[in-house]
Amino acid sequence: MSLTLYNTMGGRKEVFEPILPDRVTMYVCGPTVYNLAHIGNARPVVVFDTLFRLLQTHYDKVVYARNITDVDDKIITAAREGNRSIQSVTEEFTAKYREDMAHLNALTPTLEPCATDHIDAMIDLTRILVTKGHAYESAGHVLFAVESMTDYGKLSGRSLEDMLAGARVEVADYKRHPGDFVLWKPALDGDPGWESPWGRGRPGWHLECSAMVRAHFGATIDIHGGGRDLIFPHHENEIAQSRCAHGGDYVRYWLHNAFLDMDGEKMSKSLGNMRTVRDLLQHYRGEVLRFALLSAHYRSPLNFSAGLLEQAQATLDNLYGTLREVQDIEIDINVPLADEPFYQALNDDINTPVAIAEVHALAKELHKAVAADKPRLKARILAAGSLLGILEQDATKWLQAAGAGEAIDASDIEALIQVRQEAKLAKDYARADRIRADLLAQGVVLEDSREGTRWKRGSD
Ligand code: AMP
Ligand code: ZN
Numbered sequence: 001m002s003l004t005l006y007n008t009m010g011g012r013k014e015v016f017e018p019i020l021p022d023r024v025t026m027y028v029c030g031p032t033v034y035n036l037a038h039i040g041n042a043r044p045v046v047v048f049d050t051l052f053r054l055l056q057t058h059y060d061k062v063v064y065a066r067n068i069t070d071v072d073d074k075i076i077t078a079a080r081e082g083n084r085s086i087q088s089v090t091e092e093f094t095a096k097y098r099e100d101m102a103h104l105n106a107l108t109p110t111l112e113p114c115a116t117d118h119i120d121a122m123i124d125l126t127r128i129l130v131t132k133g134h135a136y137e138s139a140g141h142v143l144f145a146v147e148s149m150t151d152y153g154k155l156s157g158r159s160l161e162d163m164l165a166g167a168r169v170e171v172a173d174y175k176r177h178p179g180d181f182v183l184w185k186p187a188l189d190g191d192p193g194w195e196s197p198w199g200r201g202r203p204g205w206h207l208e209c210s211a212m213v214r215a216h217f218g219a220t221i222d223i224h225g226g227g228r229d230l231i232f233p234h235h236e237n238e239i240a241q242s243r244c245a246h247g248g249d250y251v252r253y254w255l256h257n258a259f260l261d262m263d264g265e266k267m268s269k270s271l272g273n274m275r276t277v278r279d280l281l282q283h284y285r286g287e288v289l290r291f292a293l294l295s296a297h298y299r300s301p302l303n304f305s306a307g308l309l310e311q312a313q314a315t316l317d318n319l320y321g322t323l324r325e326v327q328d329i330e331i332d333i334n335v336p337l338a339d340e341p342f343y344q345a346l347n348d349d350i351n352t353p354v355a356i357a358e359v360h361a362l363a364k365e366l367h368k369a370v371a372a373d374k375p376r377l378k379a380r381i382l383a384a385g386s387l388l389g390i391l392e393q394d395a396t397k398w399l400q401a402a403g404a405g406e407a408i409d410a411s412d413i414e415a416l417i418q419v420r421q422e423a424k425l426a427k428d429y430a431r432a433d434r435i436r437a438d439l440l441a442q443g444v445v446l447e448d449s450r451e452g453t454r455w456k457r458g459s460d
Contacts, residue, residue, distance in 0.1 A: 001338045003058060003347045005223075006299060008231060008254040009155055013349055016253060018222045023061040025217045026052065029209060029226040029234065030112070032069040033093035034078040036276040037100055039289065039304060040227075040260045040267055046290050046389070047257050047298040047350065048225050049106040053387050054346050057337060065111040067212050068094055071202055076191055086192055100277040103286030104293075105389040111216055115208040119194045122203040122211040125245055126183045126196075134244040139174035140186035142198050146179040149240050155254060156232040163232050181237050183207045206237035210245075213238075219246040225255040257298045263305050275304075285401070287390055288312045294352040294388060315360075316390065317399065317458060319381075322363040324395035324454075326378045333379040342384040352388065359384045359391075399456035408442045417446065417453050 003016040018024045028048045031037055037045075048064075055062045070090040079086045094114075102108070115122075126142050129135035134148045146152045146160060153160055164179050171178050182204035187193025193200040203211070213221055219242070226235065235254065242250040259266075262273040280289055292312040296302040337343040341361075345354035359381060366377040385391030400410055416435050423431040436446050439455070447454045 001344065001347055003054070004349055005253050005255060006349050007252075008256050009251070011157070014253070016222075018059070019220060019252065022059055023063065024055050024059045024223070025221040026055070026062065026064045026223040026225065027209070027213050027217070027221055028064070028066045028109075028224070029230055030066040030068050031093075031097050032072050032074055032205075033090045033097060034072070034075040035093060036278050037097050038267060039262075039275050039277055039280060039293075042101070042104055042277050042289065043260050043293055043298070043302065044225060044227050044257050045101050045106050046104055046293045048255075049104075049389060050294065050346070050352065050387070051223075051225075051255075051350055052107060052109070053389065054350065057343075057387070063111065063217070064109045065113060065212070065216055066109040067209060068097075068112055068114045069205065069208060070094065070114050070116050071192055071208075072205060096278065100281070103281055104277070104290045105287060105392070106290075107389075113212045113216060115203065115212070116192075118208070118212050118215055119203065121215040122207050123184075123194075123196050125207065125211045125214060125241065126198075126203075128245045129183065129241065132244060134240075135183055136176070137198055138176075140199055140201070141174060141182055142184040143175055143180040144183055144237065144240060144244075145176060146181070146240065147177055149244055152179075152240055153232075153236060155236050155239055158232075163236070181206060181233065183241070206234055207241060209234070210238045210241040210250075213250075214242065214245075220249050221251055223253045223255060224251040225257075228256045228258055231256055258301045260293075260302045260304050264303055280309075284309050284313065287393070288316060291316055291356075291390055294390075295356065297353055298350055317456075319359065319363055319391060320393075320395045320398040321456070322366055323378070323381065323391065324399060324456075326366065326374050327395050329375050329378055331375050331379045331382070333376055335376075335379050335383040337383065340380065340383070343387070346387060355384065355388060359388075396454075399458070401457070408439075408444065413439065413444055413455055417455065420446075421453065 004013050005016050006013045026048070028044060031041060052062060052064045075086060075089055079089045082089065126135060129144065130137065130142065135142055135144050153163055156163055160179050184196060184198055184201050184203060184207070186199055186201045191202070193202050224235065239250050261267065262275060265271060265273060267274050277289065288309060292304065292308050293302070295308065295312065342355040342358035345351040345358060362377055362381045362384070366374060366381065369377055382391060416439060420432045420435040423435065439446060443457050443459065445456050445458050
């Protein structure tokens, strides 16, 4: 089965064909590590993690790089404001980023290159661009000359003038054209800096990604991703740098996720509606956040809200409830993915909402299935789950896990179930019913069956 992806370059869906038949390269712009990741930042992580999982079903080797931007003005400001070293800021937020993303079941990328480990590669690339006449030195800066590239702006599909009108570009008298962007800038006293042919300085943000791609993958990669806001200027400028340095193509497939809004409003610090992943994890399990992020197609805007999270929680509880019914069924079944509607949906430009709907359909089928059909249905649901990065936990543990602030712990519940059992044996049904009602009031549901009493947290 072929994989189809929407390529921002050209603006249409295309059948994915990597440069090499058995090895795929993918680079996704990662965080600037000076603060905690918010839930919007998690959207590309979860989307491209799902693509990473999908690609691995097609190709033996998938090399996925997600960089860490650990040199940037915002980091310098954060360090200064917090009266701490740059390194302590970047180390803290790199570690927290990795932890938060792991909670969302995002697999560790194959490579996590840090900008500061690639300064030589950045200087090298800048030197090539200067030599080829695409960049010039001015007032201690090295700038890329946008007019030196005939098709600058092809990704965003707008003229240079239109692009500049809508974007914040720094107008500076040392630039030949207002769209010229910084490759290398001088480091002020006390700022991080590296010796270069143009004096002590540091790289511009766009240069960092081009240089890291070049260092790890060479001139051309298969897939480059990030949020829509990166199309211009970041990705446009990466294309300019890399193509002008190498001559050939830079990226074969450009993928961009749409934005996540909070309760219908743009998330921003000034509106006070920023939600960090870390904060949300205090109230919801990572898998609930992931499920909510995958509930919309990645190219559609996603309206994030408490309601969406409650719905995601309820849906996952339901699916885990179904899996608990078949928990004891052993499965050793090979699921031919090509026949699976959820797999077909994912191969159609990562259509996660349709894939999730197919998982629901399988769960419904499993409820009604005769015993002989259950193992295969369970295997199919789990195969979908492992591609979507959900349903990989023990179903009983999921259903019995306490949410934030829940008082009664599992051992007390088990003890009360035991007391209730003894009351029933002594025919003290009033007491047994009271225990059931007390537990329900504390958000614990008992389910009696021939095998004994099971419990879960919930309200029905
Ligand atoms: P930044 O740290 O701002 O460079 O963002 C890191 C990644 O998160 C980039 O790929 C952005 O495009 C993406 N991103 C930032 N805000 C949002 C949002 N509200 N919705 C979706 N993606 C976002
Ligand atoms: Zn980048």
